[in-house]
């Protein structure tokens with residue numbers, strides 16, 4: 074079966090919501106509409122609006138509402154930060170900025186920060202050669218100082234999870250190892266839920282936010298995840314295993330030389 078790519082964030086979010094175990098870890102997500110944006114800003118104080126079929130953090134916008142001392146609104150996109158005295162003015166600016174394609178609104182999660190930069194995690198889960206889902210990589214991504222997305226393509230910096238979480242976990246009396254296990258299990262649960270809905274799936278990359286109470290939230294699931302980010306980890310065995318599993322299910326092509334050689338060999342065998 075060919076490698077599948079599911080681009081709609083909707084389809085993937087629905088698959089997660091079908092799981093009783095995962096439902097509570099998915100930020101409230103709705104189709105983009107004026108009333109929804111206003112209601113969600115009232116409920117959560119901060120939301121993200123993003124393209125249903127987006128990638129690389131492109132087109133992602135963060136909206137905020139504060140009522141103290143006066144009602145005001147903020148909009149952030151790229152390195153732009155704007156403030157408005159009313160919802161209507163903010164919404165007009167939003168419509169001008171937004172690309173003319175389907176968007177969704179999502180409850181905003183206050184990401185943990187390091188030196189004022191937000192960070193979240195990418196968790197890679199693959200079908201292993203024994204045919205079971207296995208979490209094969211976890212890496213942190215530290216956002217560019219003035220940006221609201223952590224994507225590598227938007228200037229984010231990949232970093233070991235330990236570096237980013239050490240002090241946060243220590244303060245909470247928790248261990249790196251325990252946290253790693255929590256993210257790994259979550260990864261496998263997400264993969265099983267998605268695999269049920271989309272048979273043939275072999276690998277996923279989950280964007281996981283951790284809020285200030287250290288609760289993990291599933292921001293999105295990628296079905297054609299970038300394996301190369303894991304080359305940035307000092308532990309080389311992580312990328313090597315990712316590559317090995319991917320070759321086994323046919324995602325990577327072997328080098329042209331290696332495949333010419335093996336073609337010659339199998340031609341000889343015929």
Ligand SMILES: Nc1ncnc2c1ncn2[C@@H]1O[C@H](COP(=O)(O)OP(=O)(O)O)[C@@H](O)[C@H]1O
Nearest residue numbers: 121127128129130131179180181182222223293
């Ligand atoms: N609901 C949210 N709360 C907090 N941060 C978010 C939220 N949604 C997205 N982000 C930030 O924006 C980044 C890009 O959003 P994402 O949904 O992963 O879209 P893309 O497909 O473009 O990567 C995330 O990695 C995260 O840093």
Ligand SMILES: [Mg+2]
Nearest residue numbers: 129130280293
């Ligand atoms: Mg993403």
